[in-house]
Amino acid sequence: MESAIPSHLQTARSRHRRVPDDYAPPYPSFVARHKPAVVNVIMAYFGLQYRGQPTATVTEALEQIAELFARANGPAHWDRAQYVDQAGFANVVSVAYWDDVARFDAWFELAREAWIGSDAASDGVGRFIEVLRPHVARYETLFSSLDRPEGVAVLADSMSGEVQEHAYWGGMRDRIALSQTDAMVPAGEPRAVRDGARIRIIAHDNLCLIRSGQDWSDTEAEERKMYLDDVEPVLREGMDFLRDDGVPIGCYANRYMRVVDAQGQPTEKSYGQSWWKSLAALERWAESHPTHVRIFGAAMKYLSTLGPNAKLRLYHEVTVAAADEQFFEYLNCHERTGMLNAVQGVTMKPA
Amino acid sequence: MESAIPSHLQTARSRHRRVPDDYAPPYPSFVARHKPAVVNVIMAYFGLQYRGQPTATVTEALEQIAELFARANGPAHWDRAQYVDQAGFANVVSVAYWDDVARFDAWFELAREAWIGSDAASDGVGRFIEVLRPHVARYETLFSSLDRPEGVAVLADSMSGEVQEHAYWGGMRDRIALSQTDAMVPAGEPRAVRDGARIRIIAHDNLCLIRSGQDWSDTEAEERKMYLDDVEPVLREGMDFLRDDGVPIGCYANRYMRVVDAQGQPTEKSYGQSWWKSLAALERWAESHPTHVRIFGAAMKYLSTLGPNAKLRLYHEVTVAAADEQFFEYLNCHERTGMLNAVQGVTMKPA
Numbered sequence A, B: 001m002e003s004a005i006p007s008h009l010q011t012a013r014s015r016h017r018r019v020p021d022d023y024a025p026p027y028p029s030f031v032a033r034h035k036p037a038v039v040n041v042i043m044a045y046f047g048l049q050y051r052g053q054p055t056a057t058v059t060e061a062l063e064q065i066a067e068l069f070a071r072a073n074g075p076a077h078w079d080r081a082q083y084v085d086q087a088g089f090a091n092v093v094s095v096a097y098w099d100d101v102a103r104f105d106a107w108f109e110l111a112r113e114a115w116i117g118s119d120a121a122s123d124g125v126g127r128f129i130e131v132l133r134p135h136v137a138r139y140e141t142l143f144s145s146l147d148r149p150e151g152v153a154v155l156a157d158s159m160s161g162e163v164q165e166h167a168y169w170g171g172m173r174d175r176i177a178l179s180q181t182d183a184m185v186p187a188g189e190p191r192a193v194r195d196g197a198r199i200r201i202i203a204h205d206n207l208c209l210i211r212s213g214q215d216w217s218d219t220e221a222e223e224r225k226m227y228l229d230d231v232e233p234v235l236r237e238g239m240d241f242l243r244d245d246g247v248p249i250g251c252y253a254n255r256y257m258r259v260v261d262a263q264g265q266p267t268e269k270s271y272g273q274s275w276w277k278s279l280a281a282l283e284r285w286a287e288s289h290p291t292h293v294r295i296f297g298a299a300m301k302y303l304s305t306l307g308p309n310a311k312l313r314l315y316h317e318v319t320v321a322a323a324d325e326q327f328f329e330y331l332n333c334h335e336r337t338g339m340l341n342a343v344q345g346v347t348m349k350p351a
Helices: A056-069 A101-116 A151-155 A171-175 A221-244 A279-287 A290-309 A339-340 B054-068 B101-116 B151-155 B171-176 B223-244 B279-288 B290-309 B339-340
Strands: A041-048 A077-084 A091-096 A125-130 A139-143 A191-197 A200-201 A209-213 A251-262 A268-277 A313-319 A326-331 B042-052 B077-084 B090-098 B128-134 B141-142 B192-193 B199-200 B207-215 B250-259 B264-277 B312-322 B326-331
Touching: A041 A056, A041 A101, A056 A101, A077 A151, A077 A268, A091 A151, A091 A251, A101 A125, A101 A326, A125 A221, A125 B312, A139 A151, A139 A171, A151 A313, A171 A279, A200 A339, A209 A279, A221 A251, A221 A290, A251 A279, A251 A339, A268 A279, A268 A339, A268 B192, A268 B199, A279 A290, A279 A313, A290 B290, A326 A339, B042 B054, B042 B101, B054 B090, B054 B101, B077 B151, B077 B264, B090 B101, B090 B151, B090 B250, B090 B264, B101 B128, B101 B326, B128 B339, B141 B151, B141 B171, B151 B312, B171 B279, B199 B339, B207 B279, B223 B264, B223 B290, B250 B312, B250 B339, B264 B279, B264 B339, B279 B312, B279 B326, B326 B339
Parallel strands: none
Antiparallel strands: A041 A091, A041 A125, A077 A091, A077 A251, A125 A326, A139 A313, A191 A200, A200 A326, A209 A268, A209 A313, A251 A268, B042 B090, B042 B128, B077 B090, B077 B250, B128 B326, B141 B312, B192 B199, B199 B326, B207 B264, B207 B312, B250 B264
16 A cells, blocks of 8 residues: 655645545555656647537648647647537547646647647637646546556556555545645636637636546446446536536536547547636535435445456546646637636636 | 634644635534533433343333433433344433533432442343543534534534534534544554443543434425435445444444433434444545445435425534543443444453
8 A cells, every 4th residue: 555645745744634544445546656757747638619520621620630749749648539518519629648848848839829820710610728737746646447547647657556545535635745735725716818819718726627537448248237327327417517507616617528539439438527616626526416426426336346356447637737837728619618618707808 | 604613612723624714515504502611521321221022120220210310410411212233132222411520420420330230230131331521622513403402412502503514524523623633543442341240341542422313203295205215214224234344444333223202102313323433434434335425415415405494304413532531331231232342352351
């Protein structure tokens, strides 16, 4: 058993963990370990938004971003997922990860201009870029098994052994190194800034992002049926709640995405991606909303019972980003897209 | 909105609450407020254990303890409840409350001798006494409504206004004043000491007791049906789990009691009373055991939906007792009775 916080990020605490030192979780979970030299990671979501079937413009844009990713200083890993949002628009999101700010910065300027610059403004397809570049003390991961990293964990040096801080409410916070000394309270309200056709969102300190995924590709027979019939509908209900009614409880936006393969075909993987006012708001929803309480109860029972035999794979990555670790830019997107949903009704100022 | 911790018990914190300062619970709850002059409260459980129908000895013993309660320095409040335990014995428990240690001490010596002394040793009926006398910083209460105090709260000076620290995991701990500065970690293992026919249990620092009650006497029609058909069976399942399989997770013993009236007839009130190795062990069960997660999920939905219209009344009192605030004595009880269940297989030493 080891701490989810790697030794080089352990500091003298002014804030306690939620469990006693002898706490033993009821089933194993693991976290991604970066090399100690890694200071920041970059999580960059490149979105495309359109109605109906993909046009040639859409196909070209998806090829374009893949080509940009393949260039010098491109991401160490990326994946792609899609969903139809509450306004009926298809959204295809290509998510790319780096663990070196200098490489990202060297890559990003050109890619940004290509993706969401003046050439893109008139093609009638919505574009967005959502980037966090958290210090490693500001994010955590969790995996139910060892051999298939996802998201930012693909960049990691290795997976941990069994970690202690999981399977209790508060484990998410306790896995973030900064929680040793900081309550990570949000400060300020998101605001929108217009820059020509583009809208930038300036959020606030300690904005929170979760990407929480499931992979049912290895499940068989009974377990598959249980996931698809019992778990997935409850999960979807929770995801729909966050998408449609999240703002009053601090969820600015939620996307329940289906991962696609290189040919754009749906795989047996999905993830929810949501933006939150604070880690505390995410904690409260997860702990008390009936849909998530049911998800959690089912997961606890499922994982405690099946143990290492469970073929369903679960993972997440949660970031609490400082104000200067965020970038949001939208072009031709509807007003409920991503962080635009956090500033509805707010008057925009020019940049 | 006020803190559950009364102002005279608020101190400079070395440990944080689990929620931010702007946390707003989704429905109201209340706590009992004692006069600031109250330093300790006493919770004393006088149990009677027998097989089959009550004999004359049983009836006389119940009359005797009621008569003792009525004497000078007797309790400010008491109630009675019963259940049939896992070994098939009927248990009738008379619970008495004081808020003055001197009065309790003046009363207890004679009552103890009468209840569990040499005269009682040969009457063939099991007896026990379980007493906590916590400092007021070591216990908390919670009520879903204002006008019907139960248990120790009957002694209180008043009920609070709406308190902030509830409806999230960790609220129980955050309502205990000592949590401001102390993790309340248990120290040591319970041991048994024989004193003639009586067995005393010496537990350990930070032993935890919960009395958690429900009163469905005011519910009607749909709400009553929902409680009895949907909630009570799930509650009973959780209570049975703690009674039969609690020890490995730190629950030494659990009784799921039905409150009786002055004529010994069942009322529409019940409570669970359980002894725990630590507050942390109680927290882990409540948060992760499927039966309690379902209870909690149902309660959150129920109370959030019905709001002030809910007629079901819920309350609890939770104590984390110092080693010198505990007293356990058993006579002619089977080995799974109360805190005896915590020392099964342990060799007893004479007092």
